[in-house]
Amino acid sequence: MSKRFLAALALAGTAILAPPEVRAEEVLKIGALLIDTGPLAGFYEGHVRALELAETDLNENRAPGAPRIEIRRATYAGTPETALQAASRLAKEDRVQVITGMMPSSTSIILAARAEALNVAVLDGFAQAASLTGEHCRKNYFHIATTDHLVLSAYDQMIAEQGPISWDILAADYTTGRNASESFQKMAAAHGASIGHVAYAPLGTSDFGTSITQLAASPSKGLFISTFGSDAISFAKQQRQFKLDQKYDIILGHSYITRTTLGGQADNVVGNYQTFGWLADFPTEDSRTFADRYADKFNAIPDYVAADQYIAVQAAQAAAQKAGSLQAANIASALPGLTFRSLLGELTIRAEDHQLLRPVVISQVVMTDGKPDLAVQTIVPWEKVAGNPNPECKLGSAS
Incomplete structure (x- = not known):
C-alpha cells in the first residue's frame, strides 16, 4: 500500500x-x-x-x-x-x-x-x-x-378612545402605505370615526408642499401618517413652517418615526405616537x-x-x-x-x-435632556393584535 x-x-x-x-x-x-x-x-x-x-x-x-x-x-x-x-x-x-x-x-x-x-x-x-x-x-x-395589521391593531384602543372624530391620512403611494391607509380607514370606521383628506405621495418624494397645503387647509382632529425613510424626514421638516402638527389633536405614525429618522425629524415630531415591534428598552x-x-x-x-x-x-x-x-x-x-x-x-x-x-410597542416622542426620544407607553401582547390567520392564505391546501 x-x-x-x-x-x-x-x-x-x-x-x-x-x-x-x-x-x-x-x-x-x-x-x-x-x-x-x-x-x-x-x-x-x-x-x-x-x-x-x-x-x-x-x-x-x-x-x-x-x-x-x-x-x-x-x-x-x-x-x-x-x-x-x-x-x-x-x-x-x-x-x-x-x-x-x-x-x-x-x-x-x-x-x-x-x-x-x-x-x-x-x-x-x-x-x-x-x-x-x-x-x-x-x-x-x-x-x-x-405586519400592517399587527402594528395598526395596537392602535385600536387609542382610536376607540378618541371617539367618532375625523381623521386625515398621508401615506406613501406604495404597497405598504396604501395597505396601511386602507386598514386604518376600516379601523376608524369601526369606531364611528370618519375620514377627511387622504393624500398619497410617491416613494422618494422630496417636496411635500402640495400635500401639506391640502392637509393644513381644513385639518381633521386626527392625522395618520404612513411613510418612511428619507421621505419621513422631509415631511416632518416641511410641515413645520405650516405648524401642521399643532393643527391636530393626535398624530399616529406607521413606519414614520424610527431611531434612524428621529435625528433628522428632531423636535418636529414631539408628541406623535408610533408603533414598533421592538424598542431598545x-x-x-x-x-x-x-x-x-x-x-x-x-x-x-x-x-x-x-x-x-x-x-x-x-x-x-x-x-x-x-x-x-x-x-x-x-x-x-x-x-x-x-x-x-x-x-x-x-x-x-x-x-x-x-x-x-409577537407583541407590539406603542411609543411616544418625548423630550429627554433637551433631545427628542422614543418612550414606551404600552406593550400590547400578541394575543390582542394578531387576530385569526388570514383566510386568503391557503397554506393548508395548495399554495
Whole structure:
C-alpha cells in the first residue's frame, strides 16, 4: 500500500472524525439582501450591524445541536427585479439555504413566490404589507417583522378612545402605505370615526408642499401618517413652517418615526405616537443584552429594524436545529409552528400563515435632556393584535 494512499486515507479519516462545527455541511449559510441607496438606505447600517452581531453572538452562544452560521451579504438597487437577481446569485453561487435582509413589500411578494424554486427559505424581518400573510403567503416564506395589521391593531384602543372624530391620512403611494391607509380607514370606521383628506405621495418624494397645503387647509382632529425613510424626514421638516402638527389633536405614525429618522425629524415630531415591534428598552434580558452589545460596539442605539434582522437570524438557526438538517426544504418544513428564544422572549411562528406571533410597542416622542426620544407607553401582547390567520392564505391546501 503506497504512502500516498495511506496519507489520503488518513486525511479522509480526519474529515470523518472532525467535530460538527468544522464540517462545511454543518454551516448554515444565510444570504442578506441589503439596500444602500435611495430612501431606504438609512436602514442599511442598522442591518449590517445587526448581522455582524448575530453572526458573532449566535455562534458563540449556540445551543446544543444548533449549527454555526455564516452570513453572505449582497447589495441591490431596491427593486423586485434586482432583488431577485441578487437572491439567485446567493442561492446558486454562495449556496445559501436562507434569504433575509432589507426587502420592501413589493420585493417580498416576488421572493415569496420564487423561494421554493430557488431552494431557499425566506425569513423576512423588513416588509410590513399584510398581504404577505394573506393572498401572497407561500410555503417557503416566513414573516418575522410586524405586519400592517399587527402594528395598526395596537392602535385600536387609542382610536376607540378618541371617539367618532375625523381623521386625515398621508401615506406613501406604495404597497405598504396604501395597505396601511386602507386598514386604518376600516379601523376608524369601526369606531364611528370618519375620514377627511387622504393624500398619497410617491416613494422618494422630496417636496411635500402640495400635500401639506391640502392637509393644513381644513385639518381633521386626527392625522395618520404612513411613510418612511428619507421621505419621513422631509415631511416632518416641511410641515413645520405650516405648524401642521399643532393643527391636530393626535398624530399616529406607521413606519414614520424610527431611531434612524428621529435625528433628522428632531423636535418636529414631539408628541406623535408610533408603533414598533421592538424598542431598545424592551423588558427582556436578551433584549437588554443585544441593545448594550450594539451600543458598546457601534456607539449607537439600535433601531427596530436591526432587532428584527437579528430575530430573523435567530429563527433561521433555531429552525435548522429543530430540523436536524441544513437542507433548505427541511428548514422550511421546520419553521411552521417553530417556538424559539428571541430578543422578545419565547415566540412562535404560526403554521397557518407563517406570521411570527409577537407583541407590539406603542411609543411616544418625548423630550429627554433637551433631545427628542422614543418612550414606551404600552406593550400590547400578541394575543390582542394578531387576530385569526388570514383566510386568503391557503397554506393548508395548495399554495
